Amino acid sequence: MRRLLRPLLGAATAVLAVLACTTPATPASAADAPYDVLVFSKTAGFRHDSIAVGTQAIRDLGAANNFTVTATEDAAQFTTANLSRFEAVVFLNTTGDVLDGTQQSAFESYIGAGGGYVGVHAAADTEYGWSFYGNLVGAYFASHPHIQQANVKAENRAHAATAHLPQTWTRTDEWYNYQTNARSTARVLATLDESSYSGGSMGADHPHSWCKTYSGGRSFYTGGGHTQASYAEPAFRAHLLGGIRYAAGRAKADCRPETGYTPLYNGSTTGWSQAGPGSFSNADATLTSVGGMGLYWYSAKQFTNYSLKLDWRLAGDDNSGVFIGFPASSDPWSAVNNGYEVQIDATDAADRTTGAVYTFKSADIAARDAALNPPGEWNTYELLVEGERLQVFLNGMKINDFTNTDPVRSLAGHIGLQNHGTGDDASFRNIRIRELGVNPPGGNTVQAEAFSSASGVSPFTKAGANGGQTLGHIDPGDWAAYAGLDLTGTTSLRARVVSGGPGGTLQVRTGSATGTVLGSVAVPNTGSWTTFADVTAALSGVPSGTGTLYLTFTGSGTGLFDVDDFTLVRSGGSGGVGPIRGLGGKCLDVRNAATADGTQIQIYGCNGSAAQTWTVTPNSTVKALGKCLDVSGGASADGTKIQLWTCNGTGAQNWSAQADGTLKNPQSGKCLDVSGNNPADGQAVHLWTCHTGANQKWTLP
The missing domain is CATH 2.60.120.560 (Exo-inulinase; domain 1)
Incomplete structure (x- = not known):
């Protein structure tokens, strides 16, 4: 209702193919519960001569795979009541503006109610002025070279549309360039290798097929399917079948955007x-x-x-x-x-x-x-x-x-x-x-869309969001709950937000969505629905231990703001994951990143490695590389070696952060100490009588 794509202009031209579709349908790997598919092929621009064979191919797939097919070019079929009959709607080589405003609204409601969309080839050359459709399909057509052979790289071989493909799929078709890259809002399933053909204009990352969730529904798009011959290819027919099964909810897939792996x-x-x-x-x-x-x-x-x-x-x-x-x-x-x-x-x-x-x-x-x-x-x-x-x-x-x-x-x-x-x-x-690197002081950052329960809100796929999605569709009275969070020592909540709407107030509660308010913060209009900002809510009365946190939302109007993620910020020394800094700004380090029992602990220049990433549990263990910070032999003499050791729950592995900055082993009553008060790289740490000197002061995550 508030996330708009700029209207885009463009039209595709195409060339003819002459081969007929004769290959039998490819069955799914498991029998699906029956479902119904609408194939829509109205054109208001270029008309592909493959529409008839494409429609027949989908009918063949349906006959072999337990779904019925209704084919139409009558836009009047786009009513709320009629669309509710179908689990998926296929836009088969549609072009131009094919639906009026009322029909568009009916289709938006259909998707919002959990419907499925399949876009084939020129479906990306359709409805340039309808922002909902542009977001749903994932990218608009820009141009294409002549029909030729190319290599398609199967990037995701878990989705039903691509699991059957080899890593490199060589075939002939008309290869689209797109106005934008779909990767920021969709899970790319296959890309085009532009070095294998001429006329590509998107470079090394040229998405060709993708899937996504959008506004409550599911969307699958393939750039293939221009030629009549496409629909005779067993691999392409299986590709199309997998997309239909996903859109209809019969095949499950992780279609969240994915980058950085x-x-x-x-x-x-x-x-x-x-x-x-x-x-x-x-x-x-x-x-x-x-x-x-x-x-x-x-x-x-x-x-x-x-x-x-x-x-x-x-x-x-x-x-x-x-x-x-x-x-x-x-x-x-x-x-x-x-x-x-x-x-x-x-x-x-x-x-x-x-x-x-x-x-x-x-x-x-x-x-x-x-x-x-x-x-x-x-x-x-x-x-x-x-x-x-x-x-x-x-x-x-x-x-x-x-x-x-x-x-x-x-x-x-x-x-x-x-x-x-x-x-x-x-x-x-x-x-x-x-x-993910080192978490900010105070604990883990939580993706706001990863709620355990909620009312009114839903995940929204969005470019620029950490993890690819935000918690969206926030209206007054909505809420989201997050179970299993370690709340110990939390003093504030920092949230990454975005709003092109009226803004509002974010409240933090425990107990229930109407429980005690721990703190709140005003969320402003950030300038647009693509401009993110951080806001911080000071919290008081936060219970200790693991519990459920509730975010509740107030304001005027609708579409207040989105929440991308939030971080529970703790006071120093109350637990977390990250480096432990000491004398000379050096980090507590596992020597040579070794994991053998007895490995010496030292200080070393901070480098963000796993050997310097410690998990601190308040008044309990300090862990790195899957093992515990340990007093050798459980001894108490000054100079006792501090080492890495398999976690065993003994007092030799218990550590307590003190208000004076020291880290004490309660069993011995002594402190973690840098030997000789020497800040050189590689200097060992040991156990020593507590004296609060600089070589016993530690900053914990």
């Missing part, structure tokens, strides 16, 4: 090691489990705060899991005993089924069931680790939120894939990670 595996196994029996085969950029019980783990690096994404598929009733937070070891049981497993098998008990933190916390089963694709189809996990909090997303939907409180375990450490045993066939693709 580094591949850990996309065909190359560099950095990976096998622990225990069995192995993984590696073919077509796909790892497939063989025998076991073993663990294929990424031994090249440990991770502390990160978003890990990976695509997985089970062949049937099989078993596997993703392990995180374990120390380096050639024993696969080390991961079981020291880390956490996020389960994949959907057939076990609630605390050990898909999305469960195995034996520790069940997934939200209803949410899991709504997001899960069946055996034989690909699924996507995001494991979001922020300090000792783990959130599990399945195909873009949050299904678990777990906080580690066990002092012997940590979420920081290595990651790995389980090969469970003979007959348990699990495959993995496109394992990638985005390291």
